[in-house]
Every structure is written in C-alpha cells, then in structure tokens.
Amino acid sequence: MTEVATTTRLRTPAGTWWLLGSLYTTQFLALGFLSVALVALLQEQGASMSRLSLIYLLGTVWAFKLLWAPLLDHFSWARLGHYRGWLLLTQAGLVVAPLAMMAFDPVADFAAVYALAVLVAVLSATQDVATDAIACRTLPEAERGLGNGIQTAGGLLGNLLGGGVLVMAYPSIGWGACMGWLAAGTAVSLVQLVWLREPGQRLTPLSARTLYGRLRTFWPDAGGVGWLFVLLLFPFAAGLAYGLVTPLLVTAGWSMERIGLVTNVAGSLLSAASALAVGWLLPRWGRRRALIMAAAINLFGSAALLAPWAGWGGAGGSDAALTLAVCLYFLCYTPLHVVLATLMMDRVHPASAGTDYSLQFSVFMLSSMGSATLAPLLIDALGMRDTLLVGALAALASVVLAWRPRLSTPPAPATPPTPARPS
Known part of the structure; x- marks a missing residue:
C-alpha cells in the first residue's frame, strides 16, 4: 500500500499536547540534576571512581523499564483511569522524593540520597511507560510525529533545566533550595493530571502472563x-x-x-x-x-x-x-x-x-x-x-x-x- 502524506489539522486537544510536553519535560528534571550534581559534589570531595560509577548507573534504569512495563498495562486504577492512575502515583513520587532529600546532606548522607535517587530513576522510567502508553492510544497516526517531536524536545529541555540551569544555580542557592525547585517544577505536571480525563478506547486489561509473553x-x-x-x-x-x-x-x-x-x-x-x-x-x-x-x-x-x-x-x-x-x-x-x-x-x-x-x-x-x-x-x-x-x-x-x-x-x-x- 502506498503511503500518502497528509496536512490535516490537529485533532488532539491543545490541553493534551501541553500535558504531554509537561510530562516528558518533568520526568527528567530531578534525574538530570542528580546525575550531574552528585558527580560534581563527590568529585570535589575526592570520592573514588567506584562511587562515581554508582551515579552513572542511574541512567541505565531506563533501559530495563520493559521488565515492569507489562504490569502497567495489566493493573488498572478503576476510578483514576488506567494509565492516569499510574501517572498520578509516579508524578507524586517524583515530587515527594526531592522534598525528602532536603533532610539529607548529599555527601555526608550519600547512602540515603543515593537510595532516593534510585527511586527517582525508577519513578521517572515508570512515568515514561505510562506517558508513552497514553500517547500511543491517544494520538492519531498523522499526529504521532509531532508527539514524538515533543517527547524528544521535552526530554532535552528537562535535562537542560535540571542538569544545566539548576546545577549552575546550586553554588548560589544550595542543596535544599535546589530540591525545592525540583519538587515545584515537577508538581506542575501533577496539577495538570488532576484535570485529565484519560482519552482512548476502554480495553479489557490483558493478563500479566499474556503481556510478558509479548516480549517474545x-x-x-x-x-x-x-x-x-x-x-x-x-x-x-x-x-x-x-x-x-x-x-x-x-x-x-x-x-x-x-x-x-x-x-x-x-x-x-x-x-x-x-x-x-x-x-x-x-x-x-x-x-x-x-x-x-x-x-x-x-x-x-x-x-x-x-x-x-x-x-x-x-x-x-x-x-x-x-x-x-x-x-x-x-x-x-x-x-x-x-x-x-x-x-x-x-x-x-x-x-x-x-x-x-x-x-x-x-x-x-x-x-x-x-x-x-x-x-x-x-x-x-x-x-x-x-x-x-x-x-x-x-x-x-x-x-x-x-x-x-x-x-x-x-x-x-x-x-x-x-x-x-x-x-
């Protein structure tokens, strides 16, 4: 079948585009900051390369999100919406985690901060699974290109804000203020999610066995x-x-x-x-x-x-x-x-x-x-x-x-x- 290019107007509501852009941006805010700031702070203290390598491992969590993605397809939050429920849970976690980090010193309490950083990596990867699923089920074929353009640009913007702008501000405002800004920025998407009515066709959830079988x-x-x-x-x-x-x-x-x-x-x-x-x-x-x-x-x-x-x-x-x-x-x-x-x-x-x-x-x-x-x-x-x-x-x-x-x-x-x- 010959593919036909199209110039049809956007059918997806503007609010959905803003939400997708917001989610794809805020999922990287905290992770981008921690991946850069923790390395810099530990290097200043003369930390070993083995400890620094732990920070670099945070980014690898995303490569393994397929291991729990079937669980998000299987378990549905009836009143909250299937993927909307997962988004509310993970986005709330991404707000709370930086607030919890405010109580610790990133160097003296490295074990506690790193445990919370791992939690941030898992939550951001899980949020991405749910966001991608909503995008896949919502966007018509003609609008998927723009959706993935927003996905890519949002991730880059999140990394720029978290791993760039906020890291540069760190010497002036300190650890606690940075954590507060991360929580506040991530909360923007959480507020948007409160008003979201999950779009897309209602489907009967598949069994976990069937979904894990999809990997094959x-x-x-x-x-x-x-x-x-x-x-x-x-x-x-x-x-x-x-x-x-x-x-x-x-x-x-x-x-x-x-x-x-x-x-x-x-x-x-x-x-x-x-x-x-x-x-x-x-x-x-x-x-x-x-x-x-x-x-x-x-x-x-x-x-x-x-x-x-x-x-x-x-x-x-x-x-x-x-x-x-x-x-x-x-x-x-x-x-x-x-x-x-x-x-x-x-x-x-x-x-x-x-x-x-x-x-x-x-x-x-x-x-x-x-x-x-x-x-x-x-x-x-x-x-x-x-x-x-x-x-x-x-x-x-x-x-x-x-x-x-x-x-x-x-x-x-x-x-x-x-x-x-x-x-």
Whole structure:
C-alpha cells in the first residue's frame, strides 16, 4: 500500500499536547540534576571512581523499564483511569522524593540520597511507560510525529533545566533550595493530571502472563528480525558519534566549562528545535521519506564531526570549525530519533501499549548506550579520526537500509493478544 502524506489539522486537544510536553519535560528534571550534581559534589570531595560509577548507573534504569512495563498495562486504577492512575502515583513520587532529600546532606548522607535517587530513576522510567502508553492510544497516526517531536524536545529541555540551569544555580542557592525547585517544577505536571480525563478506547486489561509473553511474540508482529536490526543499527550509528563529541573537544584542548556550554546548552537547544521541526514536518513528508531524510541528516551530522579532522580548519580543527561541527551534529542528531520513535508507535497494539513501546525503546537505548560506551575504546584502538570514520560508515549503512520500503510501513495488525479472563 502506498503511503500518502497528509496536512490535516490537529485533532488532539491543545490541553493534551501541553500535558504531554509537561510530562516528558518533568520526568527528567530531578534525574538530570542528580546525575550531574552528585558527580560534581563527590568529585570535589575526592570520592573514588567506584562511587562515581554508582551515579552513572542511574541512567541505565531506563533501559530495563520493559521488565515492569507489562504490569502497567495489566493493573488498572478503576476510578483514576488506567494509565492516569499510574501517572498520578509516579508524578507524586517524583515530587515527594526531592522534598525528602532536603533532610539529607548529599555527601555526608550519600547512602540515603543515593537510595532516593534510585527511586527517582525508577519513578521517572515508570512515568515514561505510562506517558508513552497514553500517547500511543491517544494520538492519531498523522499526529504521532509531532508527539514524538515533543517527547524528544521535552526530554532535552528537562535535562537542560535540571542538569544545566539548576546545577549552575546550586553554588548560589544550595542543596535544599535546589530540591525545592525540583519538587515545584515537577508538581506542575501533577496539577495538570488532576484535570485529565484519560482519552482512548476502554480495553479489557490483558493478563500479566499474556503481556510478558509479548516480549517474545511482539517481534514477528512488528516486522521480525528486520525491524529488530533497524533498532540496533540506527541508534548504534547515532550513539557512536555522540560518544565521540566530548573526547573530540577534550583532545582539542577545550575546558570543561566550554564543553558544557556548547554540548549541554547550545546542543540541547538545537536538538530540541530540530526535534520539533521534524515532528511537525513528518506527516507532510510521509513515513518513508522522513526515515530516508532523517538517516541522511544523521550521516551529515556524523560527517560534520569528521570534517575538521580531515583538514578543514587546520590540523585537528580550529575552534570555530569544531564549534560549527558540534552544533551541526546536535542539529542533525534528533531527527532520526523522532522518526524511529514514530515508527515504534505505529507498531504498538493499544491493549499492550506500554509493553510494546518499552520493548522497542529498550533495544534502541541499549544499542545507543552501548555504542557511546564503545567510543572511547575505539579511540584507544584506532585513533580519533578512524573512529569518526567508523561512525560515519555506520550512519551511511543506516541510509542504505532506510531505502527499504517495508521498514517505514508496519505489518498489518496481528490478532490482538487474548484478554485476561474475569476472575
């Protein structure tokens, strides 16, 4: 069947868009702050690398949210709404946790603060499962691109506010005030949720056994090994280049403050703007054209990082050339994420929305994190320029794969999973 691009007006109410944007932003506020601030505070106190590694583990929680996503699809809060109930619970927890941290010193009481930080990571990942499920069941096909543009931009904005603006304010306002601001910012979404009437078709919850079985039966319905390979290759190419940005700038002699300004502030703003633009344009382009263009844009971003090391701007690249290359990379980084997230949403069954989307996202995230972790090892083995070349070649392979028509069109819906029998 030939895909037809559309320019229809938005059917989803404005309030739903504001809520989705708010949820996708506030889920990262506390986690973004803790991931940066705790590392900085512990480093100032001369903490061991083993203790610092505990902070970095907080981000890996999201990759394993598929393990409890079926529980969110199965258990329903009758009066509160199926996913709305989960959102109220997790968002309230994300407000309370920073308030509880106010009672502790982040260094002297590290064990208590870290336990609460783990709770924040679990709550934010769980909130994301419920938010994704509502988005999957609410947004019509023509609006999923914009929805995923808002998802990506919201996450970047949350990280920028929590891990950037509030971290910079920390020396002036202190730990307690930062925790208060995190709680207040997160509470905005909680207030919005009070007035939410959960949209979407009412479905009989599936049994937990059926939902956990989706971890195995989903892939044949979604396109088999081919779609799994896409979720491994595309983020691998993008993640490898991402993992090279900081080492590239450190090698060029940049200070950490300058690296943070360019990557965390300018990079986040450029990436967020790019995500929103691609999300808006996706229904006008159509799925296949959008996938090809996003893969090509990602290739251009990877090549931009390689250009200074190929002689443009002098040996190793001038400051101006490196700044331009990094900014171009961040501008080109998010379109592929938005398009792939939209295609993931297209493959979701409404009765198992949280499970289906989380399964795909976990594969995507593990591949991206794995390649970013691999980047420093490749630099040691191959050198900076050859490692950049490997990233560009992986991005080129993504462009070639994107031309396959079947990738951008999900298979015909399979027989819905069997609902749970009434007890």
